[in-house]
């Protein structure tokens with residue numbers, strides 16, 4: 107067959123030729139042509155090459171690795187043996203793993219033997235539905251792909267193993283921890299028939315401190331395998347991973363060419379052309395009024411908006427006050443500290459919503475999530491990691507669809523962020539349409555609306571204080587520390603912008619001589635929790651404090667917090683210890699049988715892990731610190 111020309115971007119023109127059922131599937135999905143990354147990566151990954159693929163957000167990377175995986179597994183000479191894994195896809199978040207599994211299942215619906223294996227068995231019913239078509243049967247030895255999603259959370263590792271054994275799954279998709287648990291079972295085999303490993307959003311996997319787990323997963327897989335690394339941004343850390351985990355990989359980088367606004371020259375961009383990336387210079391108190399206007403003025407009206415905040419605690423607070431500010435929008439919170447059930451429920455609520463909705467979230471939702479109808483991305487502040495900036499914006503403007511991303515920058519130093527992004531091939535332009543005009547009345551109206559909500563329940567006030575402290579902490583850790591300087595923050599402006607009832611006590615504001623009451627007069631001792639039990643507890647503590655004299659109140663509160671915190675940490679530490687002990691024994695046996703070269707690689711990885719651990723520990727320590735700060739005496 108003649109090689110595919112540049113003009114021929116059809117799936118049918120790819121070499122090696124794709125199976126008819128795959129062509130039928132992509133056709134049914136409405137994809138007439140391959141995207142550039144699919145055009146380049148599918149042929150390579152279908153051969154025996156390891157690949158490192160870097161392509162802009164929303165460019166179709168998921169099918170670029172799923173199609174080669176299924177095609178190769180279905181072309182094996184014989185089916186994989188019972189309880190043998192053929193491919194593994196590792197994802198940094200549960201949401202992303204779920205999404206990959208959904209795309210894979212949609213694809214496999216077009217492959218009859220795999221589709222039959224996907225169908226849930228009706229365990230409760232022993233009556234045959236007379237009208238239902240008979241279930242298709244396939245001769246023994248028919249090749250099929252049976253995926254399994256491994257997420258942790260609601261399902262136990264034992265249930266995962268039981269599903270693996272019962273359904274005889276052969277493609278595993280999941281987050282590193284749970285994948286590792288399953289692979290550690292002696293019933294799960296990744297032998298010479300193992301074909302491919304994919305690391306999706308590899309740099310995020312490393313950022314989240316999964317290096318240790320990744321290394322262990324790699325060590326359980328045969329060396330003769332294909333490995334693919336897919337991301338919208340490949341960092342230096344990923345380069346290290348490539349050295350130890352991949353063999354002479356083919357590098358595929360799909361960049362977007364764009365004309366620079368300032369000099370008209372064509373330059374590489376790391377973001378899709380359909381995405382308008384803009385910024386608005388506005389003091390903190392102008393941001394929420396501006397967001398309200400953007401949501402009202404953008405045409406057509408955005409149905410799905412993602413609004414990024416710096417921390418989980420900030421999300422916990424804004425979920426209570428934003429419904430008052432952004433009336434007519436459903437506000438859905440999502441962050442990494444939510445229990446798994448809440449996380450899933452809220453994510454579905456946002457995805458399935460048929461009315462205008464705003465997902466308020468942290469970077470847990472910055473990567474890979476494909477919600478095609480997101481038209482608008484708002485960032486209250488730029489993320490501390492510039493790579494995350496691209497990923498956050500990239501939730502809009504996917505697959506050629508028009509999208510708008512707006513980031514707010516405080517006048518003064520923060521404007522330098524524009525140049526900071528430009529040199530990282532991420533040009534942003536000032537927001538010109540819609541035009542935004544914030545008046546002092548708009549600000550007062552919004553601050554008052556927020557304060558009114560906060561005054562209804564002391565719990566919301568607590569969340570505001572905690573959220574604000576965590577935000578300051580996040581701000582102080584910005585990578586571009588010369589642009590984002592805590593010393594330059596205007597506390598009074600920020601207090602107004604957040605609708606705080608007073609500024610929390612924090613080291614950062616210790617020397618600030620402004621009005622910490624932010625002009626709000628209220629009796630904080632009489633400020634009650636809506637929850638009766640909690641309020642009763644507060645009253646008891648107040649009485650205890652009064653009995654102990656001055657300083658007692660603060661002592662009672664901090665003592666209580668410290669106790670709760672310690673119990674939680676003890677439990678976590680114990681769990682972690684047990685897991686480590688289990689894995690350590692296996693690890694010892696494995697290392698005993700290593701060659702010198704393998705030991706060297708292992709040492710290199712150990713060093714990287716140690717560095718990552720240091721980073722993760724620091725982050726955890728900072729979060730713990732937040733638990734104690736931000737409370738008034």
Ligand SMILES: Nc1ncnc2c1ncn2[C@@H]1O[C@H](COP(=O)(O)OP(=O)(O)OP(=O)(O)O)[C@@H](O)[C@H]1O
Pocket residue numbers: 136137138139140141144161162163164165166167168169337338473474475476478500504505
């Ligand atoms: N060939 C195609 N033609 C048109 N749309 C496509 C094609 N392939 C995939 N898509 C659509 O493009 C969207 C983005 O795809 P996908 O989620 O795979 O992007 P991605 O490159 O992985 O993005 P990110 O880096 O943000 O994870 C999806 O909605 C998908 O259905």
